[in-house]
Amino acid sequence: MLDNSRLRIAIQKSGRLSEDSRELLSRCGIKVNLHTQRLIALAENMPIDILRVRDDDIPGLIMDGVVDLGIIGENVLEEELLSRRAQGEDPRYFTLRRLDFGGCRLSLATPADEPWDGPAALNGKRIATSYPHLLKRYLDQKGISFKSCLLNGSVEVAPRAGLADAICDLVSTGATLEANGLREVEVMFRSKACLIQRDGEMADSKQQLIDRLLTRIQGVIQARESKYIMMHAPTERLEEVVALLPAPSARPFCRWPATSSAWRCTW
Template identity: 65%
Template sequence: PATESKRLRIAMQKSGRLSVDSQALFASCGLKINLREQRLIAHVENMDIDILRVRDDDIPGLVMDGVCDLGIVGENVLEEESLQRQLDNHSFDYTVLKRLDFGGCRLSIAVPQEDEYQGAASLEGKTIATTYPRLLGRYLKQQGVNARVVTLKGSVEVAPRAGLADAICDLVSTGATLEANGLREVDVIYRSKAVLIQRKDLTDNKQLKLINKLMPRINGVMQANE
């Protein structure tokens, strides 16, 4: 029934680069979660919160569709989904509650070590492989460059060697993956961190109160880590 207050639903990455830090953030905010079982939903024992553990790619949509109230996701995935939804005329509303201090990386253009590169114009007429076609497409448009974009969900870094692309646009943190594949980072097109987002139409008083209780804790934890 609509009058009954629902538990706050928070989406987090089930397993991957953001899961350990997301869990640690929840723990340091006092949430007691039993994550032993490999379940989709974990109930928080001491608060009216459920944690949904999903693929990171599903998190923006779950929040934008109002299926989850909060979510922790990389800005790269969030922005890519927003751009895609704008093109598809789907809802893409959300509020960023906090930019977090983990999950940092950059989305960069990389070319084979020996290839010449003199700015974005060097990409004219080339084929670029990426997992982020909308972010790359926006960049190419801004630069006035016509290039072919090939979408790969994985193994983007091997595309040039495999003859699938002339260049790639992929996430980089240390640069070791690019180096191991004979590639050179030439332009950063987007800088990303993990963010805590909230759905736009959240009106339940109890849920809003809970969020108002959590936010100072998150701010406190982040200040202590500075």
């Protein structure tokens, strides 16, 4: 049974965000063995439990207050949000920050040999998707009437199998679409991974741990986006070199004499 005094974080067990989520937690200093098949892994050095679940279960676990934090794709989060609202619910959660991985787009794709003159070409057509609510919202806004074919996997084979006229699916590189004779014709939704928190009261100790974790995540992301540059530069030209850096905040540097007093090593 889970200890409610420990911070509970849900991540994808396997799939597109799994490896990056594990790496992020590791870089934040959370020592935990995530290479077993166990659903729950306990951190060794912090009061944190990691729950490894299906990605489409994570928004519900957050909205129902079962876990405290979750790392999830914005596409899955938005689909769950629309689904619950369609059922008359008022789901609540906080988005703490967008992360620097999991980038993709939810797009419409049609057979490559068919003409495309905009979303109106889909009027009255059958569209296969795993994201029926996002698809409906987008085409409703365009005033397009369509029939939905719900598939939980292998959406890209639907046109070739005669199940649908077009598809709405996640695209990263487009290689899978091309391999199935499809082409991307319209981007509906752009997504990245994000960190979300449940609504409701949180013990002070948990909130302090969340705040500390957020600071570490910011540090990890900033470090991944930063570059270390070392150079030899003539002393009289040093200020010109520094001025070429993109912004004052990006210009912290050190200098020391090289073998010649006319040159400086700078980083």
